[in-house]
Each structure stands twice: as structure tokens, then as C-alpha cells.
Amino acid sequence: MTAIILGIIGILLAPVLGGLIAGLDRKVTARMQSRFGPPILQPFYDVFKLFGKEPAIVNVWQVFCAYVYVASAAISVGLLFAGGDLLLLFFVQAVGAVFLVFGALAAPSPYSQVGAHRELLQILAYEPLIILVFVGFYLATGSFKVADILAHNQPLLLQMPLLFLVLGYALTIKLRKSPFDLSTSHHGHQELVKGVLIEYSGPYLALVEVAHWYETVLVLGLCALFWHTSIFGMAILLAVTYFAEVLLDNVTARMTWRWMLGYVWGIGLAMSAVNLVWISFKGA
Amino acid sequence: MLKNMIQTSRLKSPWIIHFDCGSCNGCDIEVLACLTPLYDVERFGVVNVGNPKHADVLLVTGTVNHRNKHVLKNIYDQMPNPKLVIAIGACGLSGGVFREAPNVVGGVDKVIPVDVYVPGCPAKPEAIIDAVVAGLGKLAELQKQAAI
Numbered sequence: 489m490t491a492i493i494l495g496i497i498g499i500l501l502a503p504v505l506g507g508l509i510a511g512l513d514r515k516v517t518a519r520m521q522s523r524f525g526p527p528i529l530q531p532f533y534d535v536f537k538l539f540g541k542e543p544a545i546v547n548v549w550q551v552f553c554a555y556v557y558v559a560s561a562a563i564s565v566g567l568l569f570a571g572g573d574l575l576l577l578f579f580v581q582a583v584g585a586v587f588l589v590f591g592a593l594a595a596p597s598p599y600s601q602v603g604a605h606r607e608l609l610q611i612l613a614y615e616p617l618i619i620l621v622f623v624g625f626y627l628a629t630g631s632f633k634v635a636d637i638l639a640h641n642q643p644l645l646l647q648m649p650l651l652f653l654v655l656g657y658a659l660t661i662k663l664r665k666s667p668f669d670l671s672t673s674h675h676g677h678q679e680l681v682k683g684v685l686i687e688y689s690g691p692y693l694a695l696v697e698v699a700h701w702y703e704t705v706l707v708l709g710l711c712a713l714f715w716h717t718s719i720f721g722m723a724i725l726l727a728v729t730y731f732a733e734v735l736l737d738n739v740t741a742r743m744t745w746r747w748m749l750g751y752v753w754g755i756g757l758a759m760s761a762v763n764l765v766w767i768s769f770k771g772a
Numbered sequence: 773m774l775k776n777m778i779q780t781s782r783l784k785s786p787w788i789i790h791f792d793c794g795s796c797n798g799c800d801i802e803v804l805a806c807l808t809p810l811y812d813v814e815r816f817g818v819v820n821v822g823n824p825k826h827a828d829v830l831l832v833t834g835t836v837n838h839r840n841k842h843v844l845k846n847i848y849d850q851m852p853n854p855k856l857v858i859a860i861g862a863c864g865l866s867g868g869v870f871r872e873a874p875n876v877v878g879g880v881d882k883v884i885p886v887d888v889y890v891p892g893c894p895a896k897p898e899a900i901i902d903a904v905v906a907g908l909g910k911l912a913e914l915q916k917q918a919a920i
Binding site: 514518521524525526527530532533534535537540541542543544681686687689690693 | 777778779780781782784785787809812814815816817821822823825826828850852853854
């Protein structure tokens with residue numbers, strides 16, 4: 489029962505948290521570019537405005553896909569807060585990510601199509617890494633359940649430093665930050681105009697945006713599991729990680745999908761393998 | 773309450789799309805100057821989007837001619853309501869020095885309804901920002917009238 493209540497709290501709290509993080513992100517980014525930047529609440533203004541726009545859709549599939557995307561993102565955050573199974577959480581999240589692509593492929597616009605294909609490649613790049621991070625959690629704690637991982641008595645960062653960096657790759661791709669913002673970019677009028685999001689408009693774009701906040705909270709929640717023993721440590725870890733993401737976004741250029749696949753798989757898989765071997769030998 | 777939040781948000785998040793309707797590029801540079809750190813219109817939630825389906829405010833520069841009036845109309849039609857149109861520069865207002873030319877239709881308002889006019893050749897960035905603010909004021913007025 490407590491688990492369900494925690495899950496519901498997570499589902500309700502995550503969009504607020506995700507929106508605030510997005511607002512802070514825009515503010516810090518603006519300061520890095522010596523601009524003043526929008527108010528912290530700007531993402532909420534954007535989303536409320538989009539909900540108030542006239543709905544204009546290409547076909548009903550898009551509407552369905554936007555709803556499935558937001559639902560699966562919300563459920564995966566709920567599972568995380570409820571202390572559920574990491575693998576189940578992963579598959580629920582993957583369903584949403586793929587439905588976003590389906591929605592984009594449902595429209596015959598070239599930008600939408602190219603964006604959708606690139607989004608698929610991005611999913612292909614980060615999903616194996618997230619699975620390997622979960623395997624690391626299993627080897628270190630003996631369980632895939634978030635509740636059991638939280639019961640572990642020492643910070644996992646000490647055992648899985650390389651896997652934390654690997655999760656950082658997945659985080660960068662998930663947050664749509666440079667150098668991995670190939671399918672769509674946070675900044676208007678950049679990569680492929682708006683790539684995978686171009687045909688979502690009005691209320692449906694708002695739904696996709698809310699789902700994006702959920703996913704931000706989800707991946708940051710996974711990062712937080714690396715230092716679950718102290719709230720303070722968790723906060724420091726998340727703040728440092730997110731600041732590094734914003735910094736990376738501002739100092740790197742957007743790269744090609746070939747580079748992304750080669751780099752993320754090459755270095756990411758190698759680092760995961762080294763870390764996994766290390767955990768299993770240390771454990772034995 | 774939700775309606776109130778949406779109405780407030782509309783005034784705080786005007787996403788603009790810029791269409792160069794055959795301008796000499798003078799006004800276009802002034803439009804883009806608004807987005808630079810010097811003016812930084814993102815302070816007011818303005819984002820320059822490239823997609824009419826995401827946009828709230830259409831900024832049009834340059835003379836309208838018989839060929840590009842269809843493009844202008846098409847972009848305007850793709851924008852979901854509520855939307856604003858701002859005509860920028862002498863050419864956007866009336867056709868400017870080209871108004872007598874046989875291929876020129878005239879100002880932007882010959883093709884689509886215009887909410888705010890920004891004179892100048894080229895228009896100053898400050899004037900363009902003022903125009904967006906004036907347009908939002910007009911939208912706020914309309915919302916208030918609809919509420920009564």
C-alpha cells in the first residue's frame with residue numbers, strides 16, 4: 489500500500505520537479521551565454537500556453553502516441569518512486585520512447601521522418617547502456633528492485649564509478665543535450681527545425697513536453713540511486729551531474745549519428761564491461 | 773483557474789516565427805538582433821521557432837508579391853489560434869519603395885490580417901520588441917473582452 493502511495497506521489501510530483509529543472513536549465517544556459525534568461529517558471533508558461541492552443545493534428549495516431557508516451561513516462565516514474573523493478577521500469581519507459589517515434593513517423597513530413605529515424609538511433613545508443621547499468625545494480629546489490637537497492641548500506645558510486653559515467657551518456661541523450669541532440673534540439677529553429685517533435689503541436693506538444701519532464705526525473709532518479717545513503721549526498725550528486733550536462737551542452741557541437749553510435753557504444757560498452765567485471769570479481 | 777493560468781501563460785510565452793517575404797535582409801537582421809545577448813528577448817519567453825505549427829506570433833518582413841503571397845497565406849493558415857501577425861518595415865507595411873512595381877501586391881495586410889505595424893527602414897530592434905509587447909497587449913484585451 490505504501491508503495492502505491494509513494495508511486496502516486498512520484499507521478500504527481502515529477503512534472504513539477506521536471507518543469508523546475510527545465511526552467512533552471514534554461515536560466516543557467518542563458519547565464520553561460522551572457523544572457524539574462526527567462527524566468528524559472530518559463531517551462532510551465534510554455535506548457536500551459538500550448539494546452540490552450542487550438543489542436544491541429546495530421547492524424548489521430550499522433551494524438552494516441554502522445555498520450556501513450558506521457559502515460560508510460562509517468563508510470564515508469566511511478567514505478568521508480570514505488571521501489572519497483574528496474575527492468576519493468578525500463579521496458580515501460582522504452583514503450584513510451586518508441587511511441588514518440590511512431591507518432592513522428594505517422595506524419596509524412598520529411599523533417600519528422602528524419603527526426604524519427606535519428607530518435608530511433610538514439611534509443612538504440614542508450615538502451616543497452618541503461619540495461620548494463622541495471623545489471624551493475626543487480627551484481628552490486630543482488631536485486632533489480634529499487635526498494636532492495638535503497639536498503640543497501642553503502643553508496644553504489646564507490647562500486648560503480650564507470651557505470652555512473654555510462655549512465656551520464658544515457659542522461660545526455662535522454663535530456664537532448666549536445667553533442668547528442670540529433671533528433672531534436674531544445675533550441676528553436678535548430679536541428680531539423682524541430683525534428684521528431686515538428687508535427688506535434690498545441691496540446692499534444694505540451695503532452696510530449698510533460699513526458700520529457702517525467703523522463704528527466706526518471707533518469708536523474710536513477711543517478712540518485714548511486715548515492716542513496718544520504719539525502720545530502722544525493723542532492724550534491726544530482727546538482728553536479730546536471731550542471732555538468734548544461735556545461736557540456738554549451739561547450740560541445742552537435743555531432744552526427746554515426747559518431748554517436750560509435751562513441752557511445754565503443755566507450756560506453758567498454759566502461760560498462762570493465763566495471764561489471766570489477767564488481768563480480770570483488771564480490772566473489 | 774486553469775483558464776486563467778492558460779491566459780496568463782499566453783502572454784508570457786510568445787513563440788515567434790519569422791518569414792522573409794522578399795525583404796532586402798535589413799529588417800531580418802534587426803529581427804535576429806533581438807535574440808542576441810544585447811536584447812535577449814528570451815527574458816520574456818520569446819523563442820524563435822522554425823515551425824509555424826509551434827508559433828504564436830508571425831513576424832513578416834519585406835514586400836509581398838504575387839508569387840510569395842501564397843507562401844505567406846500558407847504559413848499563416850498553418851499556425852494554430854490564437855495567433856498574432858506583426859508586419860515589419862516600410863516594405864511590410866505598404867510595399868515600400870517597391871509598391872509601384874508590377875509584381876508587387878503591396879503590404880502584408882493585403883493578404884493576411886495584421887495586428888501590429890512596425891515602421892522603419894529598417895525597423896529598430898527596440899521597435900520590434902515593442903511591437904511584440906503591443907501585440908500581447910492586444911491579445912490580453914481580447915481575452916478580457918471574451919471573459920465579460
